[in-house]
Amino acid sequence: xxxxxxxxxxxxxxxxxxxxxxxxxxxxxxxxxxxxxxxxxxxxxxxxxxxxxxxxxxxxxxxxxxxxxxxxxxxxxxxxxxxxxxxxxxxxxxxxxxxxxxxxxxxxxxxxxxxxxxxxxxxxxxxxxxxxxxxxxxxxxxxxxxxxxxxxxxxxxxxxxxxxxxxxxxxxxxxxxxxxxxxxxxxxxxxxxxxxxxxxxxxxxxxxxxxxxxxxxxxxxxxxxxxxxxxxxxxxxxxxxxxxxxxxxxxxxxxxxxxxxxxxxxxxxxxxxxxxxxxxxxxxxxxxxxxxxxxxxxxxxxxxxxxxxxxxxxxxxxxxxxxxxxxxxxxxxxxxxxxxxxxxxxxxxxxxxxxxxxxxxxxxxxxxxxxxxxxxxxxxxxxxxxxxxxxxxxxxxxxxxxxxxxxxxxxxxxxxxxxxxxxxxxxxxxxxxxxxxxxxxxxxxxxxxxxxxxxxxxxxxxxxxxxxxxxxxxxxxxxxx
Amino acid sequence: xxxxxxxxxxxxxxxxxxxxxxxxxxxxxxxxxxxxxxxxxxxxxxxxxxxxxxxxxxxxxxxxxxxxxxxxxxxxxxxxxxxxxxxxxxxxxxxxxxxxxxxxxxxxxxxxxxxxxxxxxxxxxxxxxxxxxxxxx
Numbered sequence: 334x335x336x337x338x339x340x341x342x343x344x345x346x347x348x349x350x351x352x353x354x355x356x357x358x359x360x361x362x363x364x365x366x367x368x369x370x371x372x373x374x375x376x377x378x379x380x381x382x383x384x385x386x387x388x389x390x391x392x393x394x395x396x397x398x399x400x401x402x403x404x405x406x407x408x409x410x411x412x413x414x415x416x417x418x419x420x421x422x423x424x425x426x427x428x429x430x431x432x433x434x435x436x437x438x439x440x441x442x443x444x445x446x447x448x449x450x451x452x453x454x455x456x457x458x459x460x461x462x463x464x465x466x467x468x469x470x471x472x473x474x475x476x477x478x479x480x481x482x483x484x485x486x487x488x489x490x491x492x493x494x495x496x497x498x499x500x501x502x503x504x505x506x507x508x509x510x511x512x513x514x515x516x517x518x519x520x521x522x523x524x525x526x527x528x529x530x531x532x533x534x535x536x537x538x539x540x541x542x543x544x545x546x547x548x549x550x551x552x553x554x555x556x557x558x559x560x561x562x563x564x565x566x567x568x569x570x571x572x573x574x575x576x577x578x579x580x581x582x583x584x585x586x587x588x589x590x591x592x593x594x595x596x597x598x599x600x601x602x603x604x605x606x607x608x609x610x611x612x613x614x615x616x617x618x619x620x621x622x623x624x625x626x627x628x629x630x631x632x633x634x635x636x637x638x639x640x641x642x643x644x645x646x647x648x649x650x651x652x653x654x655x656x657x658x659x660x661x662x663x664x665x666x667x668x669x670x671x672x673x674x675x676x677x678x679x680x681x682x683x684x685x686x687x688x689x690x691x692x693x694x695x696x697x698x699x700x701x702x703x704x705x706x707x708x709x710x711x712x713x714x715x716x717x718x719x720x721x722x723x724x725x726x727x728x729x730x731x732x733x734x735x736x737x738x739x740x741x742x743x744x745x746x747x748x749x750x751x752x753x754x755x756x757x758x759x760x761x762x763x764x765x766x767x768x769x770x771x772x773x774x775x776x777x778x779x780x781x782x783x784x785x786x787x788x789x790x791x792x793x794x795x796x797x798x799x800x801x802x803x804x805x806x807x808x809x810x811x812x813x814x
Numbered sequence: 815x816x817x818x819x820x821x822x823x824x825x826x827x828x829x830x831x832x833x834x835x836x837x838x839x840x841x842x843x844x845x846x847x848x849x850x851x852x853x854x855x856x857x858x859x860x861x862x863x864x865x866x867x868x869x870x871x872x873x874x875x876x877x878x879x880x881x882x883x884x885x886x887x888x889x890x891x892x893x894x895x896x897x898x899x900x901x902x903x904x905x906x907x908x909x910x911x912x913x914x915x916x917x918x919x920x921x922x923x924x925x926x927x928x929x930x931x932x933x934x935x936x937x938x939x940x941x942x943x944x945x946x947x948x949x950x951x
Contacts, residue, residue, distance in 0.1 A: 374824055401824040403932030403948055428928040428950050465851060465925045466890060466917035523888050534925040535951050573887050576927045576950075580880060583931065587873075600931040744822040745924075745951070772852070774923040814925065 334368045336377070337361060343793045347380055347393075354598065355384040360392040361399065362731075362793050367785070370742055371399055376406035382598045383411050387606070388419025390672055390679055394731055396686050397793040398740030398785065402427070404601035407685035408740060412670065412732045413607065414679050420595075420604035421612045423586060423619070425682030426665050428579040430619055431626035432537075432570030433504075433661035434687075434709040434737075436720065437634055438556070439641070440653030441563040443543045447809065449645055453541060454767045454810040456644035460636050461539055463532035464771025464814035471632070472527045479522075481529060482514040485624030486659075489529075489631035495638075495656070499631065501698050503659040504688060505666075507627040513617035518581050525574025525625060530632035532569050534775050534814030538714060539637060540566045541810035545717070548802040552704040552722045556657050558804050565641075565654070566718060566806070567633050568711055570663065571626035578622045582615045607680055616665070623664060630659055657720070658707035662687045662737035670732050681732045689723035689735040689800045697723070708800050712739045712787030714779055714811045715764050719791045719802060726798030735794040739787035748783040749774060761811070770813040779813065815941065818846040827924070827949045828933070834942040836871070837898040840878055840906070843945055844896065847879050847929075850949060852922040854892050856913025867905040872936040874904045875945055879929040890915045924951045 337345035340360070345368065347359030359380040363371055371377065376399050383405055384393035390412045399408035404424025413419030446453065462469050473481065481488045486507025490497050500507045532539060542564045547553045558564070571578075589605035589612075590597050597604065605611035638654045645652070665682045672679070690697050690706040697706045705722035712718045727733045743751070754773040757780050761768045770776035794800050821828040829846040833839030848854070866881060868874040885891045893912030900906050927950040936945045 376824075403826065403930040403950065407825055428930075465922040466915060466920070520884060524884070535927070573927075577884070580928055587931070600934065603931070741824050744824050745827060746820050746822060772923045778924075 334372055337368065343797045347377060352381040354596070355381055357384050357389050357392050359384055359395065361395040362797055363397045364789060364793055367397060367789060375401040379406040380409065382602060383409055383425070385598055386411060386413060386420055386422060386602065386604060387595050388413040388417045390414055394734070396736040397790045398685065398736045398738050400740045402684065404599060405682065405684040408736060409684045410686045410731060410734045411682045412679040414677060415607040419607050419680060421607050421616055421665060421680055422602055422604035422682065423579050423582050423615060424602045425684050426579070426619060427663040427684050428576045429570035429663055430575035430578060430622035431661040432663040433626060433630065433659060434711055435567045435630045435634060435659040436657040436709050437565040437654050438558055438657050439563045439565070440651070442561045443563065446541065446563050446645070450541070450767050450810050453641065453644040454769050454812060456640040457539060457637060457810070457812045458769040460640045461532055461633060461812055462530065463812060464534050467531060467771065468527045469530040471530050473529060475522055478526055479514045481628045482517065482621035482624050483512050484508055485627035486631040489628045494632045494635035499656045502656045503627060504661055507631065507659070509620040509623045511617060512620035512624050514621050516614050516618055517578065517621055521574055521577035521581060524577045525572065528572040528574065529625070529629050530636060531572060532633065532814055533572055534772060536779055537569045537814055539633070539812040540714065540808045542566055542718065542806035542808050544804050545807045546805040548804060549722065552803040555701060555704045556707055556720065556803065557655060558657070558720065564806050565637055566709070566711060567630055567637070569630055569633060571622040572629060574625045575622035578618050582618060585611055586615060619665065623661065626661070627659070658709060660687050660709050668733065670728065679732070681734065683734055685737045686734050687737045688733055689721070689727040690733050691723045691725040691728055708735055710736055710738060710787060710791055713781045713784035714768065714808055714813070715761055715766060715781035716787065717805050717807045719787060720804050721791060721794065721800035722803050724798050724800050727800060730797070731799055735800045736790050739784040739790055741783055742785050743783040745778040748778045748780060752777050752780050752782065766808050766811055768811040768813065772814060776813055817842040823948055827951050829947050829949065831945045832942065836900050836903065836943055839943040839945055840875065840898055841896045843875060843879060843947060844882055844893070847882060847926060847949065848892055850924050850926055850951065852920055854915045855919040856892060856894070857916045858914040859911065860891050860913060861911045863907065863909045865907045869904065871903040872934050874906065875936050875947060876929045876931060876934065878906070879947065883926055883929065926951055
């Protein structure tokens with residue numbers, strides 16, 4: 334399909350000739366059926382723009398949940414080499430730095446929870462600050478906040494949110510090294526001071542789910558997931574702190590292309606060489622925001638556990654809530670990948686894309702090393718979400734990366750024109766989902782019809798050998814901002 | 815003249831704002847920013863004066879909207895009355911009056927995370943000024 338050429342049934346190439354200035358080709362993972370939406374969106378232009386970044390290696394990649402973002406497309410992946418003038422771009426990370434997903438399993442089955450699901454969702458809605466204007470009950474003094482920026486989820490564990498064993502099951506151990514808070518602006522600190530432990534709005538959510546299909550018994554068992562088992566999924570990031578860090582550094586890095594002598598097709602792709610002072614400063618600040626997000630999800634998970642105990646009136650042992658895994662999907666990280674037959678240290682930008690490391694990779698926790706890293710792919714709130722396990726082809730083809738979600742097919746305004754809140758709630762009830770939302774408009778924009786079917790998305794990455802399907806979960810309770 | 819309109823963007827919200835003057839354009843863009851986020855009941859009147867400058871008029875628009883967003887997000891302040899003065903197209907002073915949002919009596923909608931530079935433009939037209947800006951939500 335023009336302008337793409339077919340490589341395999343699930344892989345398409347955007348040629349160098351598509352746009353002047355492209356340094357590498359684009360590669361899009363998608364089924365033929367998905368291409369119509371992709372070609373009709375502005376996102377291929379953004380794949381081409383990313384291909385213009387100095388130092389980009391191999392391909393500007395797009396995952397099957399790709400859609401039009403700003404700067405990078407959502408679902409965009411790029412690796413840049415520091416020793417070839419490679420750049421770091423805040424546009425390749427996004428405003429919500431380390432937005433990500435966390436999955437907890439419980440010992441409970443659907444029958445244990447379903448009769449009390451209304452009480453449980455109400456309790457979660459009371460306990461988890463969400464939506465516009467809702468502040469966390471934690472208001473951090475500056476010294477404390479700076480600790481969050483350096484320690485990430487470890488800070489939360491020290492404060493009694495969750496336990497030390499959780500850390501192993503968070504990417505990066507819940508704490509990115511080389512986070513430097515001295516260049517963080519007062520504005521970012523102020524925006525972040527009252528938001529640790531809050532969900533936010535937009536597409537962020539907390540879901541109570543039930544495992545309804547297992548695709549890989551061994552992997553599911555290894556992850557402690559069983560048919561009919563109740564899980565909790567949290568999708569959230571670094572809140573106002575991360576937005577402000579990105580905003581602050583876009584201004585700094587906006588001047589870098591001229592200073593360092595390169596041109597970019599979109600101002601939102603503002604970048605600086607990784608080895609420049611501007612690039613290093615952004616990286617140090619970005620890691621602070623990533624750590625903020627790790628702490629935020631750790632606190633939210635602990636709050637959710639307390640809500641379960643309270644609403645269901647059971648003991649922690651009976652609940653048995655344990656962290657399966659926590660993945661960022663808006664982040665830039667240094668990793669070693671084989672490029673043209675030799676190992677290279679590159680900066681992998683994942684903008685709406687998830688790390689997917691295969692079995693035996695040293696960064697995968699020991700518990701999962703035989704099956705691969707758990708990859709958490711939320712769908713829309715009316716259908717289902719998936720757990721995948723990273724596979725070797727991800728290392729060979731996509732810098733160890735896969736999709737992050739369903740991807741929108743309907744704009745927010747279109748969703749609001751075509752759907753309404755009461756209709757949405759009825760539809761959710763018919764699907765057996767209890768939903769509570771702070772903003773009615775926001776909830777409507779997140780309706781199933783506004784998203785691709787996430788099953789189509791994960792089938793593509795499964796078929797491409799980037800990750801394999803482990804299990805599917807259906808929501809029974811949804812909390813939204 | 816229409817104050818602003820929303821345009822289709824897959825994941826975020828695009829705004830096209832209009833104004834007979836640059837002042838009107840900036841005020842209308844500010845109203846769009848608030849409208850995305852909800853309809854607010856205001857308490858505690860607030861008045862402030864700010865000065866902003868940037869490298870260009872379109873960057874100044876981002877700076878301006880980001881300033882309002884910052885005050886909304888940290889102090890919960892929504893401004894309703896504006897007196898803007900452009901010293902140059904990329905430098906302004908603004909006197910603003912508004913109030914602190916009473917969220918318990920307001921109809922909240924989308925949290926705007928940030929004002930992006932993607933497809934950003936401020937242009938003079940035959941009728942005045944038009945701006946395009948995409949908000950990350």
